[in-house]
Amino acid sequence: MxxxxxxxxxxxxxxxxxxxxxxxxxxxxxxxxxxxxxxxxxxxxxxxxxxxxxxxxxxxxxxxxxxxxxxxxxxxxxxxxxxxxxxxxxxxxxxxxxxxxxxxxxxxxxxxxxxxxxxxxxxxxxxxxxxxxxxxxxxxxxxxxxxxxxxxxxxxxxxxxxxxxxxxxxxxxxxxxxxxxxxxxxxxxxxxxxxxxxxxxxxxxxxxxxxxxxxxxxxxxxxxxxxxxxxxxxxxxxxxxxxxxxxxxxxxxxxxxxxxxxxxxxxxxxxxxxGDEKGAIIPPKVAPIQAVIVPIIFKGKEQAVNTVAKQLHKDLLEGELRVELDDREGYTPGWKFNDWEMQGVPLRIEIGPKDVEAKSVVIVRRDTGEKVKVKLTNVKEEINKELDSLQTRLFEKAKKDLESRTVDASSLDAVKKAVADKKWAIVPHCGDAKCEESITEATETGPRVIPFNKKMKSGSKCVGCGKEAEYLVLFGKAY
Ligand SMILES: [Zn+2]
Structure with missing residues (x-):
């Protein structure tokens, strides 16, 4: 590429x-x-x-x-x-x-x-x-x-x-x-x-x-x-x-x-x-293509591999999976791997001459790069299992990241520090609009929301003016 x-x-x-x-x-x-x-x-x-x-x-x-x-x-x-x-x-x-x-x-x-x-x-x-x-x-x-x-x-x-x-x-x-x-x-x-x-x-x-x-x-x-x-x-x-x-x-x-x-x-x-350094990773539930089949062709074995790949493609489509077969000529398998990785397709299914002999395929995950060899007889179940697992892993990874970058702050300096560290901060606030504006200006952020699921400690003081706080506000930079 x-x-x-x-x-x-x-x-x-x-x-x-x-x-x-x-x-x-x-x-x-x-x-x-x-x-x-x-x-x-x-x-x-x-x-x-x-x-x-x-x-x-x-x-x-x-x-x-x-x-x-x-x-x-x-x-x-x-x-x-x-x-x-x-x-x-x-x-x-x-x-x-x-x-x-x-x-x-x-x-x-x-x-x-x-x-x-x-x-x-x-x-x-x-x-x-x-x-x-x-x-x-x-x-x-x-x-x-x-x-x-x-x-x-x-x-x-x-x-x-x-x-x-x-x-x-x-x-x-x-x-x-x-x-x-x-x-x-x-x-x-x-x-x-x-x-x-x-x-x-x-x-x-x-x-x-x-x-x-x-x-x-x-x-x-x-x-x-x-x-x-x-x-x-x-x-x-x-x-x-x-x-x-x-x-x-x-x-x-x-x-x-x-x-x-x-x-x-x-x-x-x-x-x-x-996404990662190779490009996008699309969650399987919304991926337009959930898996791509890439035949690995060697001279003299083309027909056997292509026949199995085509049949597998047909079977998987009937199983209501969103699957593509990449049988484009003139591109090496390595080039195709990169191309689909960049586009974020969750799973790649490789079929080579040895796989045809063993009646198996290799499934490669886009998120971890892990490869599993599976029998053709239970390839549908394995694909569904990997798609579920990938979906869950993406969410859990992102959730952990969100939690680690959501911080409580009790001063304007702490908000500024959070923002400099690519985080957002939850602060006690008095509820006054002018005070809110002064926090926005001082920290170069803006109010995102008053979070539903977070209780404020009683007696908390507003980070803007030091008065009694009314509620918590999430402050951060925004797109
Ligand atoms: Zn205030």
């Missing part, structure tokens, strides 16, 4: 390493459109697996898939002022149709609350129509001015956004909570990305939300990756969009609204967390 095709950057040089893995591992490529990339089958294939599996979770919860227009009239976007103000700086506008100016300029949706609430207002009649859960697997557009990065930050975002309406605040709060835990469990289980779940501080909540819950992952360079959010929206939305229903006493009531979303940035997270 020539230099320019392999991964030459060290993972410790994360930014350059990431760029090489994304492009050379064929996950995404830069396009002629600034800030928008092309997601290639290796990258989009992971999203396919996420859609396929998470859609089942949504459907089981009662959400239905829909499609709303990409364009939002300015007047609609403006209806909820806080929301509009929050998104205005990054809206992309369409002002012309052909050669003529549009009567009203249109936004490429930065998110779909406004149009969905508008339609919900039209459809909702009675309490019997509730709850309402509408989902979209779609794209949204935000004119990012920060440096863009494939998967992580771009002007075109591929995601899922779910919008729900309820009759009571208890129900909408329950949904907001359910969503963040559903995301957390799914991301940990399928993407093997360990997270910290919590509530956003007010400074960091969604534009127009009463509160926002979030899940955060910690990248190898010490930066946090916001990996999913769920918002309990203020009733200003139901007022603005007239989302009302008749209750059991035939009285009009405002509906309680919520929205939640996860995006393809999760894929950027898993590439960074699991």
């Amino acid at each position: 020539s230099e320019d095709l392999g991964i030459t950057a060290k993972k410790s040089d994360l930014s350059e390493w990431y760029k090489q893995v994304v492009v050379r591992g064929k996950f995404a490529d830069y396009s002629p459109v600034k800030g928008m990339v092309v997601y290639r089958p290796n990258g989009y294939g992971i999203w396919d697996q996420i859609m396929h599996n998470f859609d089942k979770v949504l459907q089981a919860r009662g959400a239905k898939n829909t499609s709303f227009p990409l364009l939002l009239p300015e007047s609609l976007l403006k209806k909820e002022s806080e929301h509009f103000a929050g998104f205005t700086p990054e809206v992309l506008w369409v002002t012309q149709g052909g050669a003529s100016d549009l009567e009203e300029k249109m936004a490429l949706r930065p998110t779909s609350e406004t149009i969905i609430h508008h339609m919900m207002g039209k459809w909702l009649q009675s309490y019997r129509d509730l709850p309402l859960r509408l989902n979209q697997w779609n794209k949204v557009y935000r004119y990012e001015t920060k440096m863009t990065k494939p998967f992580i930050r771009g002007r075109e975002i591929i995601w899922t956004e779910t919008h729900t309406a309820f009759a009571s605040k208890e129900e909408v709060a329950d949904e907001t909570d359910w969503a963040i835990h559903a995301y957390g469990d799914f991301i940990e289980n399928f993407l093997a990305l360990p997270l910290i779940r919590g509530r956003k501080t007010d400074s960091d909540k969604f534009a127009g939300a009463e509160y926002t819950l979030g899940v955060e992952a910690l990248m190898p360079d010490g930066k946090a990756l916001q990996s999913g959010t769920s918002h309990l929206l203020s009733q200003k939305f139901s007022v603005a969009f007239d989302v009302k229903f008749l209750d059991e006493k035939e009285k009009w009531q405002l509906a309680w609204l919520n929205s939640y979303g996860i995006s393809m940035r999760l894929i950027g997270g898993l590439l960074m967390i699991h």
Whole structure:
């Protein structure tokens, strides 16, 4: 493999390493459109697996898939002022149709609350129509001015956004909570990305939300990756969009609204967390290709090896495994090994003339490089066993790493030290917004979440001002 095709950057040089893995591992490529990339089958294939599996979770919860227009009239976007103000700086506008100016300029949706609430207002009649859960697997557009990065930050975002309406605040709060835990469990289980779940501080909540819950992952360079959010929206939305229903006493009531979303940035997270010096390692549950069969050909033995390889490929596909056969001519087995390793395929299955004679194959794991010789008769079971084991190992390794880089801090210096060591820090905080800002400035970090599962010691003092602390806040740099 020539230099320019392999991964030459060290993972410790994360930014350059990431760029090489994304492009050379064929996950995404830069396009002629600034800030928008092309997601290639290796990258989009992971999203396919996420859609396929998470859609089942949504459907089981009662959400239905829909499609709303990409364009939002300015007047609609403006209806909820806080929301509009929050998104205005990054809206992309369409002002012309052909050669003529549009009567009203249109936004490429930065998110779909406004149009969905508008339609919900039209459809909702009675309490019997509730709850309402509408989902979209779609794209949204935000004119990012920060440096863009494939998967992580771009002007075109591929995601899922779910919008729900309820009759009571208890129900909408329950949904907001359910969503963040559903995301957390799914991301940990399928993407093997360990997270910290919590509530956003007010400074960091969604534009127009009463509160926002979030899940955060910690990248190898010490930066946090916001990996999913769920918002309990203020009733200003139901007022603005007239989302009302008749209750059991035939009285009009405002509906309680919520929205939640996860995006393809999760894929950027898993590439960074699991990859090594050779390239990506994709967790088997979301890998577009779980195993690749590479025949090892020697002159005169081609036919015997190729026949067994083809038959094995067919058998494994019937077993619902996602398997490729790499019978490309003109590439050496060593070149192929590197190529698939870089792309993160979890298992490689080697078949040579000796294996054919012994009716066996060699399975090689992408994460540990371990090789096991297995009989063809139980190759399916062995592959499934190795895939499970690899999935578990990736998660446990990442979890240990997350735990070792999550520290408690009781002073600003301790927060700074943590950040310098590529960690994030949990600190007691008084709850005051100005004080929070002063911590952000002094430590060059930001509040990530108020973690759910961590109790504060009574009598703790705020790291910012020394006053009595109200709760714990996780502070860290962010993407
Ligand atoms: Zn304080």
